[in-house]
Amino acid sequence: xxxxxxxxxxxxxxxxxxxxxxxxxxxxxxxxxxxxxxxxxxxxxxxxxxxxxxxxxxxxxxxxxxxxxxxxxxxxxxxxxxxxxxxxxxxxxxxxxxxxxxxxxxxxxxxxxxxxxxxxxxxxxxxxxxxxxxxxxxxxxxxxxxxxxxxxxxxxxxxxxxxxxxxxxxxxxxxxxxxxxxxxxxxxxxxxxxxxxxxxxxxxxxxxxxxxxxxxxxxxxxxxxxxxxxxxxxxxxxxxxxxxxxxxxxxxxxxxxxxxxxxxxxxxxxxxxxxxxxxxxxxxxxxxxxxxxxxxxxxxxxxxxxxxxxxxxxxxxxxxxxxxxxxxxxxxxxxxxxxxxxxxxxxxxxxxxxxxxxxxxxxxxxxxxxxxxxxxxxxxxxxxxxxxxxxxxxxxxxxxxxxxxxxxxxxxxxxxxxxxxxxxxxxxxxxxxxxxxxxxxxxxxxxxxxxxxxxxxxxxxxxxxxxxxxxxxxxxxxxxxxxxxxxxxxxxxxxxxxxxxxxxxxxxxxxxxxxxxxxxxxxxxxxxxxxxxxxxxxxxxxxxxxxxxxxxxxxxxxxxxxxxxxxxxxxxxxxxxxxxxxxxxxxxxxxxxxxxxxxxxxxxxxxxxxxxxxxxxxxxxxxxxxxxx
Amino acid sequence: xxxxxxxxxxxxxxxxxxxxxxxxxxxxxxxxxxxxxxxxxxxxxxxxxxxxxxxxxxxxxxxxxxxxxxxxxxxxxxxxxxxxxxxxxxxxxxxxxxxxxxxxxxxxxxxxxxxxxxxxxxxxxxxxxxxxxxxxxxxxxxxxxxxxxxxxxxxxxxxxxxxxxxxxxxxxxxxxxxxxxxxxxxxxxxxxxxxxxxxxxxxx
Numbered sequence: 001x002x003x004x005x006x007x008x009x010x011x012x013x014x015x016x017x018x019x020x021x022x023x024x025x026x027x028x029x030x031x032x033x034x035x036x037x038x039x040x041x042x043x044x045x046x047x048x049x050x051x052x053x054x055x056x057x058x059x060x061x062x063x064x065x066x067x068x069x070x071x072x073x074x075x076x077x078x079x080x081x082x083x084x085x086x087x088x089x090x091x092x093x094x095x096x097x098x099x100x101x102x103x104x105x106x107x108x109x110x111x112x113x114x115x116x117x118x119x120x121x122x123x124x125x126x127x128x129x130x131x132x133x134x135x136x137x138x139x140x141x142x143x144x145x146x147x148x149x150x151x152x153x154x155x156x157x158x159x160x161x162x163x164x165x166x167x168x169x170x171x172x173x174x175x176x177x178x179x180x181x182x183x184x185x186x187x188x189x190x191x192x193x194x195x196x197x198x199x200x201x202x203x204x205x206x207x208x209x210x211x212x213x214x215x216x217x218x219x220x221x222x223x224x225x226x227x228x229x230x231x232x233x234x235x236x237x238x239x240x241x242x243x244x245x246x247x248x249x250x251x252x253x254x255x256x257x258x259x260x261x262x263x264x265x266x267x268x269x270x271x272x273x274x275x276x277x278x279x280x281x282x283x284x285x286x287x288x289x290x291x292x293x294x295x296x297x298x299x300x301x302x303x304x305x306x307x308x309x310x311x312x313x314x315x316x317x318x319x320x321x322x323x324x325x326x327x328x329x330x331x332x333x334x335x336x337x338x339x340x341x342x343x344x345x346x347x348x349x350x351x352x353x354x355x356x357x358x359x360x361x362x363x364x365x366x367x368x369x370x371x372x373x374x375x376x377x378x379x380x381x382x383x384x385x386x387x388x389x390x391x392x393x394x395x396x397x398x399x400x401x402x403x404x405x406x407x408x409x410x411x412x413x414x415x416x417x418x419x420x421x422x423x424x425x426x427x428x429x430x431x432x433x434x435x436x437x438x439x440x441x442x443x444x445x446x447x448x449x450x451x452x453x454x455x456x457x458x459x460x461x462x463x464x465x466x467x468x469x470x471x472x473x474x475x476x477x478x479x480x481x482x483x484x485x486x487x488x489x490x491x492x493x494x495x496x497x498x499x500x501x502x503x504x505x506x507x508x509x510x511x512x513x514x515x516x517x518x519x520x521x522x523x524x525x526x527x528x529x530x531x532x533x534x535x536x537x538x539x540x541x542x543x544x545x546x547x548x549x550x551x552x553x554x555x556x557x558x559x560x561x562x563x564x565x566x567x568x569x570x571x572x573x574x575x576x577x578x579x580x581x582x583x584x585x586x587x588x589x590x591x592x593x594x595x596x597x598x599x600x601x602x603x604x605x606x607x608x609x610x611x612x613x614x615x616x617x618x619x620x621x622x623x624x625x626x627x628x629x
Numbered sequence: 630x631x632x633x634x635x636x637x638x639x640x641x642x643x644x645x646x647x648x649x650x651x652x653x654x655x656x657x658x659x660x661x662x663x664x665x666x667x668x669x670x671x672x673x674x675x676x677x678x679x680x681x682x683x684x685x686x687x688x689x690x691x692x693x694x695x696x697x698x699x700x701x702x703x704x705x706x707x708x709x710x711x712x713x714x715x716x717x718x719x720x721x722x723x724x725x726x727x728x729x730x731x732x733x734x735x736x737x738x739x740x741x742x743x744x745x746x747x748x749x750x751x752x753x754x755x756x757x758x759x760x761x762x763x764x765x766x767x768x769x770x771x772x773x774x775x776x777x778x779x780x781x782x783x784x785x786x787x788x789x790x791x792x793x794x795x796x797x798x799x800x801x802x803x804x805x806x807x808x809x810x811x812x813x814x815x816x817x818x819x820x821x822x823x824x825x826x827x828x829x830x831x832x833x
Contacts, residue, residue, distance in 0.1 A: 032709050058701065084707045085816075086809050112812055151823030152709050152816070200664070201671070201812070 016044035017100025021093045023107045027116045030145040031085065031153055031199070034078050034111050035071040038093045038104065046097040052076040057088035085111050115202035117155060118143035120178075120195045125211040128181075134215055136161070136182040140195045140208065155197045160207070164190040188217045632658060632758055652765055656822035659758045663724075663815045666751055670808035677804050681797075698806035700730045705813060712820055718766055720817040725759045727810050728752055734803065759818075 019041020028034035040050055052065035065076035076091075089111075093104040120140040128137050138159055146153045154176070160169040161182055174180045174195075185191070191214075194207040244251065632655055705723045706712040712720070735748045 080708065080710065085709070086707055086813055110809070112809075147709065149823070150709075150713060151819040151821075152712070154819060200815075201667075 013045075015046050015097075015099055016042070018042060018044045018046075018048040018095035018097045018102050020102040021050060021095045021104045023091060023093055023104055026091070026107070026109050026114050027203075028083070028111050028114050029116065029118055029143070030147060031111060031115045032080050032145075032147070033083050034109070034114060035075055036065075036078075036091055036107075036109070037071070037075045040074060040095055041102060043095075044097050044099055046099060048095050048097040050074065051094045051096065052091060053094065054089050054091040056084065056090075083111055087111070113201060115153070115199045117146045117153070117197055117199060117202070117205045119205045119208040120157060120197050121208070123193070123195050123208050123211050125191075125193050125213045127213065127215060130183075132218070133183075134185055134218060136185065136191065136193070136213060136215075137179060138182065138193050138195065138211070139179040141178065142197060143205070146197075146199075154200050156200075157195055157197045158204075159193060159195040161191055161193050164192060164212075169194075185215045188215060190214045632761055652762070653822065653826055655758065655762055655765065656818065656825065659755065659762060660815065660818045660822055662751065662755050662758065663811060663818055666748065666755065667808070667811035667815050669748060669751075670804070670811045674804040674808045677800060681801075698802070698809065699734070700727055700806065700810050703727060703730065705817075712817065717821040717824055718763065720821045721759055721763045721766065724814045724817045724821075725756060725763060727814050728756045728759060731807060731810060732756060735807065737803070755814075 021038050021040045023036060023038045026034055026036035036052065038050065040048065053062050055062050066082055067077040067079065070077040089109040090106050091109055092106045095102045121143055122141040123138065125136055125138045127134050142148050142155055146155060148155055156176055157174040157178065158171065159174055159180055160171050162169045163186065172180060190212065193211045193213065196205045196207045198204045703723065703726050706715050732749065732752045735752055
């Protein structure tokens with residue numbers, strides 16, 4: 001009752017029971033003893049006492065704290081006798097005052113897991129040298145209480161280092177060892193070193209007291225090294241400079257190779273810099289480029305007959321087909337299987353195409369030969385031939401159906417090239433275009449075709465392209481020449497199929513009918529008449545033209561009709577002159593008689609002579625034989 | 630196995646020049662193994678504890694105090710004084726018994742994860758190592774003339790007889806007891822090793 005009155009009185013005065021204390025932590029420094037600290041609650045204004053009670057794991061008996069003072073205030077110290085390892089302690093703190101008591105929350109403690117050792121002791125830091133370079137050696141001792149010797153506690157250590165002026169520590173884990181070396185020191189720096197430890201399963205201890213150490217200056221050693229390095233590098237630099245200077249030129253060529261300048265013969269850079277284009281281009285004009293002398297023309301003259309082989313005849317026919325598109329001759333050569341390559345519309349093309357009529361002539365010749373042998377349609381064929389030749393009189397390229405033995409000068413000068421007949425047309429076209437387009441092409445004055453067509457049409461384009469262009473044409477030219485030769489004679493040459501490539505046939509020749517053998521073959525013999533050898537500019541052909549077949553009489557004699565020619569008379573040739581027509585009728589027996597009636601004119605050696613020879617065609621194939629004529 | 634072979638070879642040779650060194654090596658191996666086991670047990674327990682609610686944790690703590698580990702019947706030194714008073718052989722034998730007591734129940738330690746599956750075989754190996762150490766000691770031959778004396782009552786039933794609803798509590802107890810026992814063995818073996826080592830500074 002008294003108690004209650006006292007308590008009530010105390011309560012009335014404003015006092016209250018103590019607040020609830022709390023156990024803050026329990027720690028064991030060496031796993032042999034431990035201490036618990038608590039935080040008291042409000043005391044309620046009255047003197048409050050605290051008591052700590054604990055209970056061990058396996059028993060219900062409650063013990064009170066044996067020592068409240070050793071560890072300080074609000075603590076309970078458990079000595080060795082009271083401490084059991086691997087035993088759970090249930091600890092409770094009770095605060096009591098006159099009004100009441102308050103129990104704290106129980107805390108389970110196992111001493112093994114609350115070990116926090118003391119910091120390491122006897123820490124020493126010394127400076128030692130390793131081949132002239134200093135380093136710090138830190139050594140310490142485990143805390144005194146911790147029994148590491150018997151193995152009861154196993155500790156691991158950690159230390160930290162920093163320079164005095166820095167803020168961040170450099171941590172080093174030392175493991176179980178009690179010494180540690182620190183390298184890479186700054187010369188003349190002041191270092192701070194601290195160490196701490198931790199058991200296998202526990203908490204880190206506090207950091208030990210700081211040790212100060214000052215590193216001596218060893219900069220002079222570094223300085224000497226730097227000096228040596230500088231001298232060495234300077235020496236190397238001097239050597240490199242000297243080497244560079246000695247090899248400056250070759251190095252310069254290696255690194256910056258000289259830019260090759262343009263090297264054009266006759267091209268003067270100074271002229272170009274001066275900016276006068278006229279002079280530049282005039283400088284490009286080489287004296288012998290392109291050939292303008294007439295000697296070239298002479299070279300272009302074809303002076304012999306070319307014989308072709310039948311295979312090539314077909315090819316040539318194809319080529320001629322390409323060229324003649326619109327030529328009458330093209331139309332006539334129905335045997336050609338080609339489908340009208342090219343067109344004969346343009347004047348410029350006309351000459352070339354008509355120049356290709358030789359092929360057709362060849363074709364017709366074959367037909368003619370067939371006619372000869374068969375003696376069936378020969379008349380018609382011959383008439384055709386004569387027509388052709390008659391039309392050949394026309395120098396103008398407008399002759400669409402004339403067998404113009406015109407050959408572009410482009411193709412003539414290089415007869416030695418073996419041409420590919422298939423390329424004829426393309427090359428012809430190219431040549432023509434080349435001739436037409438290139439401004440630098442020179443015109444051949446002797447080219448009658450040019451006179452007829454205009455200088456632009458038959459420009460003789462010399463140059464690098466020329467050989468190529470001429471190349472395929474020469475053979476054609478040769479072949480066509482042979483063609484025309486045969487046409488002239490109206491007789492298939494006996495050696496026609498054989499001696500096509502014979503160089504002796506390069507120049508057009510006129511043959512005369514020698515005889516007709518038993519096999520109904522007309523034998524020809526070359527006739528070298530004085531009226532034919534004309535070189536240089538075209539001249540009117542002399543001699544008679546017996547290229548036209550007038551007919552075959554009853555005696556199976558070929559009646560040749562001589563073309564109308566001026567001053568054409570071939571000495572030594574018998575001929576029948578009919579009136580003013582100048583037609584020379586010669587008859588040649590197909591069978592046996594040898595009648596040198598055929599007046600065959602020698603080929604005009606004039607290259608590019610568009611003027612109709614007596615035979616009625618213009619022999620331009622002679623141009624193909626430039627070098628060998 | 631390597632330890633067995635090595636130790637047997639040493640025994641066959643009779644007294645070797647450095648028996649202590651070999652013994653130390655064996656001790657080092659045993660200590661390292663038990664340390665690893667202890668770490669495993671700690672991790673298991675902490676993982677389990679973290680997965681619990683606060684309320685459950687409080688209840689478990691209370692419950693844990695009421696029950697006790699199965700190995701409590703094995704009398705072992707519980708402080709340093711007692712431990713240092715015990716002979717090496719006694720320490721080894723106690724360690725052996727502790728490890729053996731967990732050999733079977735460790736399989737039920739909520740196996741599934743890799744670490745937990747390794748516990749039982751590791752315990753077996755550790756047991757073998759401790760046995761080797763016991764036999765290598767001078768008094769070992771006398772202590773275990775009959776291994777049958779060490780046959781303890783089956784304790785597997787102790788943990789398996791519980792009902793399902795107490796599984797959570799049982800797991801908690803299992804893990805806590807396991808952790809404690811491993812620490813015991815680690816301590817005993819470390820002390821025994823350091824006692825046998827000639828150098829006074831036994832910190833390895």
